[in-house]
Every structure is written in C-alpha cells, then in structure tokens.
Amino acid sequence: MLATLTGLGLSTAAGLNAYIPMLVVGFLARFTDVVRLPAEFGWLTNGWVLAGLAVLLAAEVVLDKIPAVDTVNDAVQTLVRPAAGGAVFAATDAAERLDGRVATSSFMQEHAWIGWVLGIVAALAVHAVKASVRPVIDGGTFGFGAPVVSTAEDAASLGMSLLAILAPLVALLLLPPVLWAGHRLLRRRRVSGRAPT
DSSP states (O other), X not given: XXXXXXXXXXXXXXXXXXXXXXXXXXXXXXXXXXXXXXXXXXXXGOHHHHHHHHHXXXXXXXXXXXXXXXXXXXXXXXXXXXXXXXXXXXXXXXXXXXXXXXXXXXXHHHOTHHHHHHHHHHHHHHHHHHHHHHHHHHHHTTTTHHHHHHHHHHHHHHHHHHXXXXXXXXHHHHHHHHHHHHHHHHHXXXXXXXXXX
C-alpha cells in the first residue's frame, strides 16, 4: 500500500514538473539508502542521466516562467510528464519489492505494468489541469502571474516528491486539497469561457 502511495505522490509531482521527481528518486537512490532501485531502473542513478535531467530541469524552470512560451512548453510536456510519472511510479514500486518490505499487494507484484499505467494516468491528469489553467492565469494577469504560479508549481512538485518518499501518508493527505484547487480553477475557466465578451 505504501508503495502505491509513494508512486501516486511522485507521479502527481511529475504532472507539474517531469524532471523534479525523477531527479529526487535518482539522487536519493544514488547517494542514500532511502531508495534502492532494482537493476532495471539503475539508469535513474547514472551520472549522465542525472546531469541530463538537471539540464532539462533548468530549461523547464526558465521556459515555464515566460508567458505564452509556458503554453508551448506545456504542449511539448504532454508526452514527457506522463512518461516521467509512469517511470517514477514503476521504479519506486519495484524498489519496495527489492527491499523485501513487500509493501505492495501480490496483485501489483504479478502485474508490474499497472504501476506504469497508474503513474501515466496520474501525471497526465495533473498535467491536463496545469495546461488548461495556465493560459487563463497568463491572460488574467497579463503574463505577470506566470512566474509566480510556475515557481509555486515547482515548489509543490519538489515538496510532493520528497513527501511521497519520506512520508507517503502525508502526501496522500495533500492530494485532496490539490485536486480540489485544480477542480475550482477548471470550473472558473469554464465559467469565464462562457461569459459574454
């Protein structure tokens, strides 16, 4: 159960920023004993992969704070964020089995591909909300809201990633408010879209 909560927290974070949860998992697995990845996910601890992810994160951090460019970036990230969500969910689920803690159900052990699917779906759902709301924020604030919201999203992705690994139950408690806020923003977007011009 805890492995599933960790995976959901990480894939949710990937929906906001694909590279932060991958770097968190990779760094923790490479430099600590907090996460021990099995051989099939060893690529996440490779120095070149971590350096590449860091470069991509730096580009994402800059591009996501520029109005209009952030919308183009979100379109490109439509494939990247769900893939990252699937990877971190599957990696941490496999890590739980490797540790022998067997925090995953026997069903999940026998059907490891489900971790990929759950991670992809969770990240895609969060990404869809983010990509739908950001143009509204950009337009409503004449672009001044983009850097503020982007910084908040990056901080939320980092916080959720760390909590998902270190305190998955706390991460679970944070999911409902995040989902509620996303729902409210989408509802506000629909209402403003129907308003007469």
